[in-house]
Amino acid sequence: MLVDTRWNAWNEEITVQVTEGAALAPAARRVGALIAEAESASSLRRGDAEIHAVNLAQGRPVRVSASLARLLRSALWVARMTDGAVGPLAVEPPPSGVPSIHPEPTFEDVRIDDATVHAPYGAYFDITGTAKADTVGRAAILVAGDLECGVLVRIGAVVATGGHPPAGGWQVGLPGNTSIELSPGAALATAAAPDRDPDDVLPGAWTQVTVVTDDAVGAYGAATAALRRGVGAVSWLQEQELAARLVDRAGRVHTTSAWQHPHAA
Known part of the structure; x- marks a missing residue:
């Protein structure tokens, strides 16, 4: 029996589905x-x-x-995986008309030794996206292991599954009234472009990119990087x-050859 619950937290809709009714509340x-642990560590809104x-x-x-050291490491891993297309840093602009005497920092300038963060002057971290993806993946693993049930966890547009799947598999909806079946242990992330004036968009830009892989952080990083890479x-x-x-x-759909897998069709 597949049961679920939904609530709002961390500025997202949260969904938890499990294959055993008694496992839903725990x-x-x-x-x-x-979510509370990750948000208290990484949310710029708090x-x-x-x-x-x-x-x-x-x-x-x-x-x-x-907790924060782990989330920062996840963000730095995504930056390396995407060649910096999805990085953890935003640079604070200098006061108007005053040139900075410091070079612009990059993710490659950041080092984490044990739980000590070394970042250069001018570095300003915003790891919200990767922190949410990291939390989705950890939550699916934790629930499946602790409660010995199948589980699907969604935070916003990032989904991860764990344990045994329900009959018919994990059916996950995508924007545009379509859905796919996720394999056990798989993760999915969709990155969507903001609404803009069509005349202000470069030809070939994507409205959304969905990536399926075995890791929620990797899926989020790849989908976000692909959206930014354009053609x-x-x-x-x-x-x-x-x-x-x-x-x-x-509105045309393009897929990679790996998408032809029956669980991502």
Whole structure:
């Protein structure tokens, strides 16, 4: 029996589905606890979030919790995986008319030793997207292991599954009234372009990119990077051997060869 619950947290809709009715309440509690932990560590919208101490350090090493250190490492891994297309840093602009005396920092300038973060002056972290994806993946693994049931966890547009699937598999809806079946242990992420004036969009830009892989952080990073790569996205995804579905501005659907897998059709 497949049962689910939904609620809003971290500025997203959260969904938890499990294959055992008795597991739903404890599964939701575990997912909720992981979300609260990650949000308190990394959310820029929270004045008490731990990440503010890192952003205020400006060149000084900062010791952080194990939770934030893990989330920062995930964000740096995505930056390396995407050649910087999806990075953890935003650079604070200097005051108007005042040139900066410091070089612009990049993710390659950031180092994490154990739980101490070393970031250069001018570095400002925003790891919201990768933190949510990391939490989705961890939640699916935790619930499946602790409760010995099949589980699907969704935070916004990132989905991860764990344990044994329900009869008929995990059916996941995509924008545009379509759906796919996710294999056990698989993850999915969809990156969508903001609504813009069609005359202001470069030809070949994508309205959405969906990637299926075995890791939620990797799926989020690849989908977001592909959306930003524009016309070069398909070849890049092919090189990475990723299952991906892209929708262009005319509504045409493009897929990579790996998308032909029966669980991602």
